[in-house]
Amino acid sequence: MxxxxxxxxxxxxxxxxxxxxxxxxxxxxxxxxxxxxxxxxxxxTPEAALKAVKENDIKILSYARSEGSEEYRKKLSQYYRKNEVEVDHHDIIVTTGGSEALLFTLGSVTDFGDEIIIPEPFYANYNGFSVANGINVVPIVSSIDDDFALPPIEDFEKLITAKTKAILICNPGNPTGYLYSREELEKLKNLALKHDLFLIADEVYREFVYDGIKHHSILSLEGMDEHAIVIDSVSKRYSMCGARIGCIVSKNKNLIQTALKYAQARLSSPSYALLASEAALETPSxxxxxxxxxxxxxxxxxxxxxxxxxxxxxxxxxxxxxxxxxxxxxxxxxxxxxxxxxxxxxxxxxxxxxxxxxxxxxxxxxxxxxxxxxxxxxxxxxxxxxxxxxxxxxxx
CATH class of the missing domain: 3.90.1150.10 (Aspartate Aminotransferase, domain 1)
Incomplete structure (x- = not known):
């Protein structure tokens, strides 16, 4: 057999x-x-997104660009600028959901046997994506007693080895709902710079924050252009889980060029979903x-x-x-x-x-x-x- x-x-x-x-x-x-x-x-789902699919006059449903259309990526960069993240469309690769963005990112920054450090509990598919890429998750436990706040940065440093390539966080967190403060992100930044690691942040829940607290993107941290990678998606933001459109955002040109090769290998994201996602960016505040x-x-x-x-x-x-x-x-x-x-x-x-x-x-x-x-x-x-x-x- x-x-x-x-x-x-x-x-x-x-x-x-x-x-x-x-x-x-x-x-x-x-x-x-x-x-x-x-x-x-x-x-x-925002009506504008649904209308873009229902009322288009497409005669041939052709391939999209592997990295996403220039127009969509330019609109995405404008969205990020509104959220105090200064990127342009060259810093974005559009993917088939945030899941593919994670797969492409892990494939681009790790080799077989490498390690990534993740505070746990974490989004369950991080385990699956890591197995698929032949890399090892090194967990660092956070506790329900303090609502799953960032563990002491010293505990992170103890786990770093020659095989460590990245730290991965979800902010705000799935499954915990924890929102990392600016101070906590600065600690992670300093650690990433000290040990020359990537800091990957899954920020798909960026809009959903409470109690008057502000969300801070790792892309807004000074000095992190070569180290910060953001994973994003339209799924939760616009209640468009079935669209399967996400993106990788990073100012690291080598990372973007490498992720593009993965994007080219799978050809393109689905065209109708891209139409809907572009229209969703017009959603009023x-x-x-x-x-x-x-x-x-x-x-x-x-x-x-x-x-x-x-x-x-x-x-x-x-x-x-x-x-x-x-x-x-x-x-x-x-x-x-x-x-x-x-x-x-x-x-x-x-x-x-x-x-x-x-x-x-x-x-x-x-x-x-x-x-x-x-x-x-x-x-x-x-x-x-x-x-x-x-x-x-x-x-x-």
């Missing part, structure tokens, strides 16, 4: 999607499932004001409700639309599956993402879950009621 590659066998399951078959079985039984497992916003106001309200409702459940500890996110909750169970994977297979109240149950898949350290996060507050407030309140009932009935 032909043998599957060890790399393929090492690819981790998605903690976000691996329980989907159990959710589908529950729905077949007539049970309503509240999906808190996936960051799929229920916010409407009022759209974001309303969206952020709604997410902030959901955040407060969710955190307050979770905090009232005995034995539950919850982080307090400052950005994105996720939080980590620590449950009074031994194994959150089993608990999440049990809720879909054997628990319901008034024919309703809830689906969450077990947090162990957001860690690289074996055994970490076993009693934690990630919750995406992408449902309306009433649904979030009911979901927490169901979670509370499930914890009371769970035969742990």
């Amino acid at each position: 032909p043998v599957i590659s060890s790399k393929g066998l090492q690819m981790p399951e998605s903690p976000i999607r691996k329980l989907v078959p159990y959710a589908e079985d529950a729905k077949k039984k007539g049970i309503q499932v509240f999906h808190l497992n996936i960051g799929q916003p229920d916010i409407e 009022s759209y974001f004001e309303n969206v952020i106001k709604e997410y902030d309200a959901r955040r407060k409702v969710l955190i307050e409700a979770l905090s009232e459940i005995e034995g539950v500890k919850v982080s307090r996110p400052k950005g994105a639309f996720y939080c980590i909750a620590q449950l009074p169970v031994k194994d959150a994977d089993n608990f999440a599956q049990w809720m879909l297979e054997k628990f319901s109240d008034n024919n309703q149950t809830v689906m969450v993402a077990p947090a162990s898949g957001f860690y690289s350290t074996p055994g970490s996060g076993k009693n934690q879950i990630r919750i995406a507050y992408v449902l309306k407030k009433e649904s979030l309140i009911r979901s927490v009621e169901l979670l509370k009932l499930a914890l009371e009935q769970y035969p742990d």
